[in-house]
Amino acid sequence: MNYKIALIRGDGIGPEVVGEAVKVMDAVGQKFGHTFEYVDVLMGGCAIDAVGCSYPEGTAEKCRACDAVLLGAVGGPKWGHSTEAEKRPETALLSIRKDLGLYANLRPAALRPALADACPLKKETAEKGIDLMMVRELTGGIYFGKKNRCQTEDRGEEASDLLAYSELEIERIGRRAFELARLRRKKVSSVDKANVLESSRLWRQVMHRLKEEYPDVDYEDVLVDNAAMQLVRDPGQFDVVVTENMFGDILSDEASMITGSIGLLPSASIGDSAPGLYEPIHGSAPDIAGQDKANPIATILSVAMMFRYSFRLPREAEAIEKAVDAVLAEGWRTADIAKEGETAAGTRKMGALIRERI
Ligand code: NAD
Numbered sequence: 192m193n194y195k196i197a198l199i200r201g202d203g204i205g206p207e208v209v210g211e212a213v214k215v216m217d218a219v220g221q222k223f224g225h226t227f228e229y230v231d232v233l234m235g236g237c238a239i240d241a242v243g244c245s246y247p248e249g250t251a252e253k254c255r256a257c258d259a260v261l262l263g264a265v266g267g268p269k270w271g272h273s274t275e276a277e278k279r280p281e282t283a284l285l286s287i288r289k290d291l292g293l294y295a296n297l298r299p300a301a302l303r304p305a306l307a308d309a310c311p312l313k314k315e316t317a318e319k320g321i322d323l324m325m326v327r328e329l330t331g332g333i334y335f336g337k338k339n340r341c342q343t344e345d346r347g348e349e350a351s352d353l354l355a356y357s358e359l360e361i362e363r364i365g366r367r368a369f370e371l372a373r374l375r376r377k378k379v380s381s382v383d384k385a386n387v388l389e390s391s392r393l394w395r396q397v398m399h400r401l402k403e404e405y406p407d408v409d410y411e412d413v414l415v416d417n418a419a420m421q422l423v424r425d426p427g428q429f430d431v432v433v434t435e436n437m438f439g440d441i442l443s444d445e446a447s448m449i450t451g452s453i454g455l456l457p458s459a460s461i462g463d464s465a466p467g468l469y470e471p472i473h474g475s476a477p478d479i480a481g482q483d484k485a486n487p488i489a490t491i492l493s494v495a496m497m498f499r500y501s502f503r504l505p506r507e508a509e510a511i512e513k514a515v516d517a518v519l520a521e522g523w524r525t526a527d528i529a530k531e532g533e534t535a536a537g538t539r540k541m542g543a544l545i546r547e548r549i
Pocket of ligand 1: 204263264265266267268281284453454470472473474475476477478479484485486487489527
């Protein structure tokens, strides 16, 4: 098969990590008989420098013409202070998610066996293994609800943000979670705050209706405060965790912390018809940009997610994941995951080692 992939290399370490991921993709193509055509798309700080705005006209159209999008990272101190939205790199991230209708954010948090000692939890907890998938609703809820500020007569200023969800929004993300669980260990934990919030009561109502359609998948409701506790007490109990935008924002960061380094974790944002967008969870790391120090594994594992979820090629995805685990098991580390006294491999070396093991 031939696949067309939009590459948003972006800023800081973005071009370095995307460069290594592309070489790994080509190695997979050679081994399994696929070809890849790459289309460079300018977005972020580099686009501000080149054309004066972070999200140039036609960005979404270029991406829509491809089968998937791979993004490095955007932003950096050079562009951090503009008051104009189009001159802020982060505006481009919100715009592309909205324009491509990417309402489901998938963030796996898996403890790679060779790095079990990087887990900050108790040894016996880590030994049970951690392999969960956070499914966060990405385009609704309180971040997008009506915002208000007003002056009261006797209590100073007052501010509010509306947390609104429709059945349609809940059902489509819920369905994603159940479908994913079928590809994994067949368990869905739906996180809400139904004891207090009306939006959560609707969330739970829709999820209960959906679970009847998936009798082969185990289902549980978990209150968000309990979910935050269980993630550090016994994360091994979770398979697919589905939740609304703000709860997901907080819980997915908590889940990524328990697996060690930010340089290891991939993510996917997907919608119904547009190409999925795959990116590491880390930012542009300006402090180490251009120094061959960045860990490319999160971006390389994002490519594995692309194969699995956009192209439905699980064997190719596994080949990448196994190559990463093999390199780590041999003791190779980049600086962010190396222990004191260990020599660290650079970005290019780590990329080459993974490529060789495909
Ligand atoms: P960051 O993730 O870029 O860096 C945080 C720390 O982790 C830094 O010390 C960095 O060196 C380290 N780090 C990050 N990725 C690494 C990797 N692959 N290998 C080794 N070390 C790594 O977060 P930040 O410093 O808060 O943000 C820097 C810039 O990135 C900001 O402009 C921010 O807005 C932007 N950002 C972009 C995205 C995105 O493009 N999706 C996400 C988060 C932050």
